[in-house]
Amino acid sequence: MTFEEFAAARLPAVLKFAAVLTGDRSLAEDVVQEVLIRANARWQLIGSVPRPEAYVRKMIVNEYLASRRRSWRMVLSGAGSDIEGPPTPDPAAGYAEREAMLAELGKLPRRQRAVVVLRYYEGLSFQEIAEVLGCTPGTARGHASRALAGLRIELARPPLPRPVVIKEEF
Amino acid sequence: MPIRPGAPGRTEDELRAALQMLERHAPSAEAVLRAVHDGNRRRAVGLVRRGAVVRRWPGWLAPVAAAAAVVGVIIASLDISGVILRHPSGTAPARSAGVFAQVPSYFVALRGRSGRAVVAATATGAVLGTVTPPTPNTALTRVAATDDGRTFVFAAAPGVDQGPVRFYRLALDESGHPGRLTALPIPPETAALSGLALSPDGSKLAVSLLPVHGQSGSTIQVFSLATGARQEWAWPGRGTISVGSGGGGSNSWEADNRTLLVQVTTTTRNGWPGQLRLLDTAAPAGSLLAASTRIPVPSADIGWQHTNAGHRIIGIPLITGDGTLLVAPFFHLSAKPKVFGFTITEFSVRTGKPVRVMYQQRTASESGSTGVWWVNASGTAVIATRGYEFGIQTPDTFTPLPEPTQRLLIRHGTLIGLPAW
Numbered sequence: 001m002t003f004e005e006f007a008a009a010r011l012p013a014v015l016k017f018a019a020v021l022t023g024d025r026s027l028a029e030d031v032v033q034e035v036l037i038r039a040n041a042r043w044q045l046i047g048s049v050p051r052p053e054a055y056v057r058k059m060i061v062n063e064y065l066a067s068r069r070r071s072w073r074m075v076l077s078g079a080g081s082d083i084e085g086p087p088t089p090d091p092a093a094g095y096a097e098r099e100a101m102l103a104e105l106g107k108l109p110r111r112q113r114a115v116v117v118l119r120y121y122e123g124l125s126f127q128e129i130a131e132v133l134g135c136t137p138g139t140a141r142g143h144a145s146r147a148l149a150g151l152r153i154e155l156a157r158p159p160l161p162r163p164v165v166i167k168e169e170f
Numbered sequence: 171m172p173i174r175p176g177a178p179g180r181t182e183d184e185l186r187a188a189l190q191m192l193e194r195h196a197p198s199a200e201a202v203l204r205a206v207h208d209g210n211r212r213r214a215v216g217l218v219r220r221g222a223v224v225r226r227w228p229g230w231l232a233p234v235a236a237a238a239a240v241v242g243v244i245i246a247s248l249d250i251s252g253v254i255l256r257h258p259s260g261t262a263p264a265r266s267a268g269v270f271a272q273v274p275s276y277f278v279a280l281r282g283r284s285g286r287a288v289v290a291a292t293a294t295g296a297v298l299g300t301v302t303p304p305t306p307n308t309a310l311t312r313v314a315a316t317d318d319g320r321t322f323v324f325a326a327a328p329g330v331d332q333g334p335v336r337f338y339r340l341a342l343d344e345s346g347h348p349g350r351l352t353a354l355p356i357p358p359e360t361a362a363l364s365g366l367a368l369s370p371d372g373s374k375l376a377v378s379l380l381p382v383h384g385q386s387g388s389t390i391q392v393f394s395l396a397t398g399a400r401q402e403w404a405w406p407g408r409g410t411i412s413v414g415s416g417g418g419g420s421n422s423w424e425a426d427n428r429t430l431l432v433q434v435t436t437t438t439r440n441g442w443p444g445q446l447r448l449l450d451t452a453a454p455a456g457s458l459l460a461a462s463t464r465i466p467v468p469s470a471d472i473g474w475q476h477t478n479a480g481h482r483i484i485g486i487p488l489i490t491g492d493g494t495l496l497v498a499p500f501f502h503l504s505a506k507p508k509v510f511g512f513t514i515t516e517f518s519v520r521t522g523k524p525v526r527v528m529y530q531q532r533t534a535s536e537s538g539s540t541g542v543w544w545v546n547a548s549g550t551a552v553i554a555t556r557g558y559e560f561g562i563q564t565p566d567t568f569t570p571l572p573e574p575t576q577r578l579l580i581r582h583g584t585l586i587g588l589p590a591w
Binding site for chain 1: 180181182184185186187188189190191192193194195196197199201202203205206282364380410435437441442473482484485499501508510512534535538539541585588
């Protein structure tokens with residue numbers, strides 16, 4: 001598979017992931033552009049791994065975490081802390097609640113935000129998240145736990161399934 | 171962040187739904203892709219960038235050379251073309267024994283960041299020489315090997331993503347030390363290369379070329395290295411022809427020095443199904459379809475389709491000299507529970523079906539990998555990567571290459587050298 005073919009097949013999904021990760025169109029464009037220029041240059045290597053999109057996703061996360069635009073914060077109208085009052089049946093309330101949650105998401109440290117996006121948008125296990133971030137699964141769980149506490153997310157019961165044990169065999 | 175007393179809790183599903191909303195911020199794919207092809211990084215306020223690389227060719231021309239530019243490394247042109255920096259004698263490998271006797275004694279590895287290549291001993295990792303691109307080239311971009319273990323052909327380019335590409339031969343002496351690069355009687359190539367493969371006896375060089383961006387017309391050219399005579403075949407319609415597995419371009423020809431394994435990836439509405447074909451290079455030039463026969467490996471196992479099954483051959487397989495087996499990294503994915511399988515599998519050329527799994531790793535994450543770089547004539551010894559370790563894979567054993575050899579090729583889990591055996 002050439003870089004061209006990869007881009008045609010996977011770029012829309014890559015851009016959506018970057019948008020969710022960064023919460024900002026301009027930053028997402030910067031991050032993806034930077035990563036794809038590097039990926040393009042190294043495509044002989046990246047194109048030979050089983051799932052190039054996973055490799056590119058890791059590059060995007062690392063680029064996002066390393067970005068120098070530390071002052072960036074997602075700013076949405078109506079911060080979560082401004083929303084008061086009991087929930088109502090108004091369907092717009094659900095939308096507003098999500099906007100409020102996103103505003104709070106934008107205030108999380110980047111690493112916590114990355115864990116949340118990898119876990120709840122990409123559906124990765126903590127083992128996989130740890131490999132993306134270069135940390136232990138326990139550290140990834142810790143980031144997730146703090147992020148979810150900050151977002152007031154109540155975990156579903158029973159607890160999330162643990163990843164299957166790595167098995168190596170001939 | 172303080173939690174307000176009495177505030178209602180949110181569910182994980184609500185978080186998922188909120189994250190989905192952020193997809194609305196996705197940038198335009200066209201704009202990003204255009205910028206990537208132009209090589210121009212967007213200038214963002216407060217964002218310090220390295221200097222943009224001015225590309226005259228599509229970015230997929232010379233990956234290794236391009237990597238060199240991305241990190242800002244420029245090789246100074248040398249006054250003497252094809253300078254070989256010889257290392258002191260006495261660093262040749264000890265006499266190979268056991269499993270190491272089954273594989274080539276020496277290899278060449280392209281070093282992406284420098285544009286150079288190193289020559290080293292397989293069994294010890296001793297570096298026997300460094301190859302520098304002859305002027306006006308600044309980067310060695312591809313390498314292919316014959317089956318004598320001592321002859322290699324390099325593609326070299328004058329700059330990152332720039333042409334034309336020129337070709338040079340390198341011969342090692344009895345102790346593995348490199349001689350001088352010799353220019354081959356092949357006209358400089360102005361189209362972008364997608365692969366390189368040298369026949370076992372070193373008499374023919376196959377070069378696959380990408381179509382011009384946005385157009386069809388991928389071709390494969392086979393040159394006689396004695397005379398420079400060229401034959402060319404083209405794939406009808408849209409498609410990409412590639413030769414040479416991995417970075418090395420080894421084991422793409424059968425031992426008859428006539429039959430060449432090529433991969434064709436075609437474009438359909440459903441993705442990019444692939445085909446493996448055997449090109450008879452003694453057949454009349456012209457149509458690749460007419461001059462080649464298809465190996466019956468399912469197209470979904472080779473290319474990339476939206477409806478792909480959970481298994482796929484990664485890259486272009488190696489073919490054994492007797493033409494009976496393909497050796498390839500073969501990837502499996504099962505959905506529930508999510509298990510990733512990374513294997514080294516041999517396929518029958520006649521039937522296209524797997525006949526032996528030499529290695530299998532099953533993991534809960536997608537970070538594993540397998541790779542194949544060289545195979546002996548009968549398929550019983552393979553230089554392979556399992557995860558981030560190079561070694562010699564046989565049907566029964568895996569013998570890691572020594573640590574000094576690993577360090578020439580992999581560092582911190584990243585492949586830093588593209589080897590050819």
